[in-house]
Amino acid sequence: MVRKLLTSIFLCVLTCSGLQAQQRLLSKVIVNGFYTTSMNFVLDSLMSKYKLKIVYDREQASRVGISERFVEEPINGALKTLCRQADMHYWVDADTTIYIVKSQEDVRLLKKKAALDNVHPEVRSMRVRTETVANSEVIPKVDKAFRLSGRIVDQISGESLPGAVVSVERNNIRATTNADGYFTLANIPSDTCVISTSYVGYIPDRLSLKHVDVSQKMIIGLSVARNSLEEVEIKGKRNDGIMSTDKRKVSVLQISPAKLAELPNLGEKDIMRSFQLMPGVSASNESSSGAYVRGGTPDQNLVLFDGFTVYQVDHLYGFFSAFNSNAVKDVQLFKGGFSAKYGGRLSSVTDITGKEGNQKDWNIGGDLSLLSANIYLESPVMKSGTLLLAARKSYQGPLYNKLFNQFNKTTTTATPNAGPGGGRGFGGATAVSTPSSYFYDLNAKYTVNIGEKDLLSWSIYQGDDDLDNSRDITLPSFLTTSTVSSGPSITDKTTYGNLGSSLKWSRRWNNKLYSNTLASYSTYHSDRNRSNTMSVTNSDGIATEVTSGTIEQNKLQDWSIKSDWEYQASNKLKILFGGYGSAQDVIYKYSQNDTSTLIDQNRKASVVTGYAEAEYSPVEKLQFKGGIRSTFYDQTKRLYYEPRFSGSYLLTDRFTINAATGRFYQFMNRVVREDILSGSKDFWVLANGTTIPVGSADHYIMGFSYETDKYLFDVEGYYKNLNDLTEYSQRTTGNRRSSTLEEHFYNGRGYTSGVEFLAQKKAGKYTGWVSYTMAIARNQFDAYSADYYSANQDARNEFKSVNMYKWNNWTFSATWIYASGKPYTAPVASYTVDNVSGNARTYLTISGKNTERMPAYHRLDLAATLDLIKVDSRKTGSISFSLFNVYNHTNIWYKEYTIYNNQVITSNINYLGLTPNITLSLKWK
The missing domain is CATH 2.60.40.4130 (Immunoglobulin-like)
Structure with a gap:
């Protein structure tokens, strides 16, 4: 009995020693290298480079193709990856010999074979390597191009x-x-x-x-x-780097979602906001993650997610974009002069490709910040499919309260009247608000390979916001009267969101021809109730509540199908062509005081489009891209032609000049509804060719760049001519009620021009860029002025400095932004007139169109990100600390006006002040 016990203890000691040896082997050997060859070549290389003993069935391994890159990968992870592709397993013996086998029984057979051959595994491995070198010519030799x-x-x-x-x-x-x-x-x-x-x-x-x-x-x-x-x-x-520009493409920015955490952020890493740090994209629109590109408005930017159009790209009043970065693989922004493949917008294109999910192993991860939490799951499905699920939701934490309490911190003043019935007034009105708002979004994507040539993917996205900025205004004593004893209660509730889905079939017909065919559906809805309730006491002392305000409803549905084809005729010539068809249904209702409906629109339209484009490089340094897009729009019964052209020339290996031009049409517009009292709001409508014409734009772009291994210097100038712009306003008609739509739409034209400068350091421990944009955006509407005036989005000067420094696992970043103040229209005074029926009407005297300007905008953001690394050098997450608006500068978002007792009360709605944040990002594998 004692002998058996001692034998068991001895075997346990041997086993533990073997396990310890295995663990030392698996923890110390770190694999680096790229392999695109058969598995036997890979195993031979590992044996030679890392002095390993590997025994395997050479015939089996030679039939398995491997394409893998290992960066600081422990040997156990590398073996696991290799064996997964070969449908095999690895076994580490007590003497640290590694066996690559189909089953555990194969270990015994391989040991027996080695003993019969009287060959030590390491000697056998050397012989195998020698045979491998001798037989390297098994790869077919190519003796022609x-x-x-x-x-x-x-x-x-x-x-x-x-x-x-x-x-x-x-x-x-x-x-x-x-x-x-x-x-x-x-x-x-x-x-x-x-x-x-x-x-x-x-x-x-x-x-x-x-x-x-x-x-x-x-x-x-x-x-x-x-x-x-x-x-x-x-x-x-x-x-x-985080972002890059391609010197052979004109006005194109590409972003790496994997690196976004290194930039300072407000609540979490944000794709759309990161573009605002580059020249040509305005960074002073803190309340909008939509892109104001080269003087254009967000509705003039086509935003595609997995092929379907996203009409609302904001969450929480625009402080965050609608896209969860954990569900995004690639983003490209075309700032102008874009390909004939894209159309329907006047300014720019943002093309977002969603993640497909991990093809090799399942994984789960997510982010937790002081504002929101999100989680994602990715996994292989069967042998050829992948699945990605992602969900995100805001919650009422410290940053949430900071974000929405800003609406309480408004600078409020009263403007004395200059008209009849006026009297002098002074500041003192205050607003008390208890906001209750939230957002959520969901992403799902399933991708499956059908054979070697076909790929199917289904993607769906849904995002919704519920915003409540209702508040009470307390009036100063000089504004109260015997009939108006208290300030108004303002109801300001908004709900909006998107739902989109696409089904895509991709096929590689042969080495030259490739196609993508996609069917999609997208819908957008927005409902807003902004009303004022005030207690009024009559002569008999009876108090009643009087409600006035506006109610808006906007709903849009979009069904589309498109097919894009690529034909690679040669290295010098590539041909793109395809077709597109869509049908839209837009509903918009606008009412006042719950009784008077000013707009009640339900319009449907369809477009059919075809395009063709060629990329041609006649000589080594010259590349042209020319194409045409033609669209039939059923509302106008017209065919619209859009020629496009761009080119680049490499003067040297480092110096490139490029240019682009083209015509662009927009058939669906997000019209600005000018509301002097409560700030301009927008709504989607379809062009009808008369009161709402089809907008058009002509782009002219030219620039040059100088690029080395570490630095990039880029200068680009542009000019855009805009025609048939549309705006909705009631200000020129006073308080007149109308049930017709067309009466309140005004048409005009405009232009934008500017020069962008970029100096970027791309490599090294310190990276970053500085940029400067000098830009002009001007409009001309006969209803407002016979001359050109500054457009709402005009920002003459923007300077941005982005700095990042890497130290071990830390990344430190600092961003400083300066921008000229934007223009606005302000009421100067109010006056009251009694009409023939004896009813009193209050009117505004306003300034010239956008003749006033906000103060300059500027802020400093700081962040520090620590990568969380396992002992095997794998990154499992990060923790980020950020400070937004470090020196707490007051930047004005917009001005809001309220009229009581013939006084104009002005409220400055401000952007965020100093805001700290912490974001924890983790993944299981």
């Missing part, structure tokens, strides 16, 4: 990377991956070539084709650039 096609994916998740640049070194052969990550390179020289790949926010890579079977489709994986990685010297341009 060949074509190479493949796909660029995320190394960890396997998701495709759209917009990645693939090129042949020391050659002009270059391609950009499409929406699903595919690329094709033609006429590659037969001698040994090196393929370079780069993607914003990822580590660039180089791959030799010497031992690659070029007749097969390649899968190249890239890894996210992390702070903890040592800087790698790579020949070519680094592209691991």
